[in-house]
Amino acid sequence: MNRKRFLHITSYILIFTLLISIITISPMPVNASFTVTSVPVISNTDTQASIKWSIVPNATYYIIYRDNIIIKQVDIRYEKNYTSYVDTSLNPETTYVYTVKAYDEYFRELDSSSTIVRTAKMLRPYGLSARCNLNTGEVALSWLINSLAADMTIIRKVNGPEIAVVYGNTNTYTFYVPLSEFYSGAQYEVISADFEGRRSDPSSPITLNITSIPTISASIKNGTVYVAFNSNMQVTTLILERSKYLNYSWSSWEQVATYTNPQSTVLQDTPKEPGTYRYRVYFSTGSHWGYTNITETLSVPGAPKNLNCMLESGNTIVLNWVNHIYNDSRLLVQRKVENGDYQTIAVLDSYATSYMDVSAFSINTTYTYRIAAYSNDECMAYSEEVSVYVGLPRAPYMLCVTALSNTALKLSWDDVSNNETGFIIEKKINSGEFTELVRLSANSTQYIDYNVSAGNIYTYRMKSINGYGLSESYSNEVMTSTSISTPSPLSFTATSVSSTQIDLTWAYPAGKNINTIIERKTGADGKWSTIAQLSAGVLKYSDTGLQPETQYFYRIKGAESAYIHSVTVPNDSGLEVLTMLESPSNLEAVAISSTSVELSWKDNCNENEFVIERKTASGTFTVVGYAPMNAVKWVDTGLNPNTRYTYRIKAKTYTNSSQYSDEVSVVTTILNQPLDLQATANPDNSITLKWKDNSNNETGFEIWRKTGANGAWEKHATVKRTEQYEDTGLQSNTQYTYKIRAYALLSQGGTVYSPFTPEVSAFTVSPQAPSRLAFTVLSPSMVQLSWKDNAIDEDNYIIERRTENTNKWTSIAVIPANSESYIDSGIEEYVIYYYRVIAYNRHYNSSAISEEIEIMTGVPDSPADLKAVPVSSSSVSLTWTDYSVNESGFIIERKSSGGVFVEIARTAAGITSFTDTGLQPSTNYVYRICAYNSSGKSGYSQESYVTTYDIATFDDIKDYTWAKEAIENLAGRGILPGRTIFAFAPGENITRAEFTSAIIKALGLSRTPIGSFNDVAVNHWAYKELMTAKIMGIISGDQDDNFYPDNPITRQDAAVITVNALKKAGKALPGYSVSILDRFSDKYLISSSALSSMASLVGENLLEEKGGGTISPIDPITRAEAAVLIYKLINR
Secondary structure, three states: OHHHHHHHHHHHHHOOOOHHHOOOOOOOOOOOOEEEEEEEOOOOOOOOOEEEEEOOOOOHHHHEEEEEEEEEEEEEEEEEEEEEEEOOOOOOOOEEEEEEEEEOOOOOEEEEEEEEEOOOOOOOOEEEEEEEEOOOOOOEEEEHHHHHOOOOOEEEEEOEEEEEEEOOOOOOOEEEEOOOOOOOOOOOEEEEOOOOOOOOOOOOOOOEEEOOEEEEEEEEEOOOOEEEEOOOOOOOEEEEEEEEEEEEEEEOOOEEEEEEEEOOEEEHHHOOOOOEEEEEEEEOOOOEEOOOOOOOOOEOOOOOOEEEEEEEEEOEEEEEEEEOOOOOOEEEEEEEEEOOOOOOEEEOOOOOEEEEEEOOOOOEEEEEEEEEEEEEEEEEEOOEEEEEEEEEOOOOOEEEEEEEEOOOOEEEEEEEOOOOOOEEEEEEEEOOOOEEEEEEOOOEEEEEEEOOOOOOOEEEEEEEEOEEOOOOOOOOEEEEOOOOOOOOOEEEEEEEOOOOOOOEEEEOOOOOEEEEEEEEEOOOOOOOEEEEEEEOOOOOEEEEEOOOOOOOEEEEEEEEEEEEEEEEOOOOEEEEOOOOEOEEEEEEEEEEOEEEEEEEHHHHHHHOOOEEEEEOOOOOOOOEEEEEEEOOOOEEOOOOOOEEEEEEEEOOOOOOEEEOOEEEEOOOOOOOOOOEEEEEEEEEEEEEEEOOOOOOOOOEEEEEEOOOOOOOOOOOOOEEEEEEEEOOOOOOEEEEEEEEEEEEEEOOOOOEOOOOOOOOOEEEEOOOOOEEEEEEEEEEOEEEEEEEEEOOOOOEEEEEEEEOOOOEEEEEEEEEOOEEEEEEEEEOOOOOOEEEEEEEOOOEEEEEEEOOEEEEEEEEOOOEEEEEEEOOOOOOOEEEEEOOOOOOEEEEEEEEOOOEEEEEEEEEEOOEEEEEEOOOOOOOEEHHHHHEEEOOOOOOOOEEEEEEOOOOOOOOOOOOHHHHHHHHHHOOOOEEEOOOOOOOOOOOOOOHHHHHHHHHHOOOOOOOOOOOOOOEEEOOOOOHHHHHHHOOOOOOOOOOOOOOOOOOOEHHHHHHHHHHHHHHHOOOOOOOHHHOOOOOOOOOOOOOOHHHHHHHHHHOOOOOOOOOEEEEEEEOOEEEHHHHHHHHHHHO
């Protein structure tokens, strides 16, 4: 109401009051029925009052007073609700007097009435929950304030002192308790209060109750660490953290894996590097959180490398190797003979780098060695294998010569023996004899002979030697002179082009066209090996299949022949090249807002940082940021909305980098992440996924799935806009894990995605759902639920509840397995609640949900639309409309003329019909009903009056007991009267007019009678019924328009008329195959036009056989048979 109008009305009130004080007015008529009543409010019962009043004739204004103070003026010309008012901001537990005065348009008081309302006690807080740190004793309470009158909340220990007071709308409080309270079941509660000293009842208490802090233990197998989480807690989150021992101290804790709603209590980690580690686990149950114990240390072994084995004598083999820089594990020296199994021959400290094997070795036998870094029997890291032959050594291979100058020849060869103690080189000059030139130590691969001169031909050969003698043969012989000079390659380059490839290029002096030999070794301590021998004219080579971030050395030389080579280029040490870092993979980009993008990728190397580059559609890549080592996510901010960006990244160290990752594009059109993804296993090996659609611009959703704990993620399905998906045809007893994301197809091309939801899992093993969910109202604030426990493997039952104003289910209780009832207290009257019960299996994260039931306490609403219809001379049918949702049943009351109402029956809830039997014929009865529950009775329905049919008895039906009830009922109702007062003539044939008239009356069909048959005049006794049937298409005449009303009607014609009439009355019979008539031997007599009608009557048991397996379609139907047929159909 605007201010001007308010002043206008107020002026009227003042003038009216002045007139009353100075003149005498004739009293206005008083409306004796004007009442003001209080109406229960659904919420805020402690601060609100609702009143309503009846309408006063001629009233234009209603003025509402609270304790004699005007609080509201109602003008019925402008107000939508002018017979009710809700008063707010009241005080709890306070009595108020409300008066409503009615005024006409001239502000003359017409009537007034008052009512008293007392507000409820201050509503108590609800939803009290606690989140406890089990390591520090921190308790964080939170609750919901239920009263608008609350000025503060008092926190206290149950049956103990107050702990704290928080003011205003604050609904959290954190404090610390001794850790012993977590184990003693200490309880806390909160109370709402105002500044005037009013207090609510305490909230439901929260109990701090755990059995023990979870513990963990760890083991290692094949480089993977397994951490067992030992607790019976139903955890929602587990975070595995590790620390590595470095430089005499432990590193800071690093999160390595996060598990949401974990299905397994064994957590896994595979460290990238060897070393000594320890682990702990962060856990959260929603109400408790903290850290477990720290595990004992675990050693992840690092494999030794560059193993070298040398036969020093007939009974001694010396081993040398290089240890991994991070290895802390013991070393096992293992040996096998020929093709036998490895045996451990020594256990050494982690820092050992050599070992001498002194044994009685067998002659002409191969011994193979390896060094294992050892953590346990299931976790070892092995060096390469190296074999030593105990016996005569093998001769050197590929003896080659290079002319260094006129006075120097360089010999080189491949040492293919693993057991020599040295080499003997022999030389001859021109055509002379071979003489020993020099003896060299084991593992030598080159020698320079400076005792040469120009003009001579020199020939060389070699043998290997050890304690068993000389090799059985010489190497190849090679002949040369100092004048033979092979040109060396020029401009040799080696370039790392990826993490697995190095490209080599070179050239030769002009006019020279010779072969090229390429040699490579891995690492500075590696052994040279020939990797390629290329034909003349080939000047480049790509070395592929290499290891990322690995040091390689290359050298090349020209070859005039197999054994005459040039000088090695660039030198004997070779050219050092480092393969690039392995590129980041699986790069994804997701717009997390209209101005920011989140990148994620897989880290594949040991980088120092990542370089992030970006470009727009028409731009070039520029560096936009850096991510630190081990990062797998980065957020780009400050972007333009609805713009396409393309990203690539590379890993980088101080001396090396990777290639760029694959490019990925994203449009800053934001899609919100779907919420509340849930996976529920069903008994039919299917899993139901449900989620909340959190966007309004997506095209649909991608559903990703993996099978088993270690399965690979695959895009399983794409669905349009929905919030549910059924995954069917799954394997039994199998874990399936899901995540989903929204996607949108863009008009400019391309697709954008939301972030994935957290992962959820379910096993295709689920308990059986509870059934027969029912309730009993114990009081206005308490209901008892009951159900049938069908499961044998549930861990507990979860009780969920919601109100009609929200679709969100709230868990109100978790109760033990095998329970079949639960009492919910503290609910409000006249609020509709919905309940369901979930059988939950914690191990499989599977559940089965009962049906829902609807409950409302408080006195039920009154039934209405009560109708009483006579069925016979002794029975009445009652029907009504159920307007209540919380009745336990209905009470039916009856009285006869001049009597009083008495209860005659009670029905169950939801029933809306009842048949009253055993009544007197031709008697007036009055009925009323009410709903009831434990809160009380509703008001009564309107009364319904009815008169039972007069009884009709006949002298000639005593032998027709099978038809007596039908005959008397139809005759008493005037549907099928007797032939005389005393005779029904049950065995006589019924005429066509009699049968048609009875059917029309029985079904209550009526039309204005118009027209006639040639043989049915207006004055015919059944004219009205016959014309109704003709107009409605139920009957018709023959070609001459004759109906033959007084002829007997056959059984098949009666069937046709019956079926037609039921269709017109909207009560059509079900159709039946005519094969149902095959059992009758005279089926062939049935007219084709009557087959379907006869089948329907037989199928519905309305028409009996005549005996002897016949249906007698062309025989007349008797009056008794017709009465039974009609009585059956009206009582179907």
